[in-house]
Amino acid sequence: MALGRVRLFRARRVDSVGVLTMVVLLGPHQVHGSNARTEAEYRLFQRAILRRNGRGDPWVYLGPPPLMFVSGGKCVIDCPNCGNGPVVDVSRRLALCCECGAVCEGVGVPAAEDLETLTAIMANRPQAARNSRHADDQRPATLSELDVENVERGLPPVLDDTEAIVAARRAAVADAADAQHIRERR
Numbered sequence: 001m002a003l004g005r006v007r008l009f010r011a012r013r014v015d016s017v018g019v020l021t022m023v024v025l026l027g028p029h030q031v032h033g034s035n036a037r038t039e040a041e042y043r044l045f046q047r048a049i050l051r052r053n054g055r056g057d058p059w060v061y062l063g064p065p066p067l068m069f070v071s072g073g074k075c076v077i078d079c080p081n082c083g084n085g086p087v088v089d090v091s092r093r094l095a096l097c098c099e100c101g102a103v104c105e106g107v108g109v110p111a112a113e114d115l116e117t118l119t120a121i122m123a124n125r126p127q128a129a130r131n132s133r134h135a136d137d138q139r140p141a142t143l144s145e146l147d148v149e150n151v152e153r154g155l156p157p158v159l160d161d162t163e164a165i166v167a168a169r170r171a172a173v174a175d176a177a178d179a180q181h182i183r184e185r186r
């Protein structure tokens, strides 16, 4: 994937201890709270929920690893077994389904640089709009497409090429409108 260089990305640190106060992409800790701060806690949390709901023990999913996407700011997968949306521990590429018990290892996550770019793009959006799939058909959006969406909504670009893409698109729309206008006057 050809990408422009990341122009703006700075984690916002506000206090002297350097605590990262703005978490953009949410993982098990942010979604499940202090029950899932570590991998071990996340696994225990899954086991406890399954047990509480009478669903048996966790089991390892052995099919092709699912791909992570971002939904409402959460890093999730479509559970390949039940379609639920378990949250992904990106650094461990692990998603634990609390619905059916699937343990999904080796989840497909973006490479580090792409993840940084994705985070920067999502940081410019309100949480509800932090989605990495197209709303209409659920197709995964490219980083460029996501950044273009931001600029079209008046948000600052992250990638170098985005403003040029948006300008070209606006020019094409204006040309089409002109052509339509000329046809209508004939």
Ligand SMILES: [Zn+2]
Pocket (backbone or CB within 6 Å): 079, 080, 081, 082, 083, 084, 097, 098, 099, 100, 101, 102
């Ligand atoms: Zn499941």
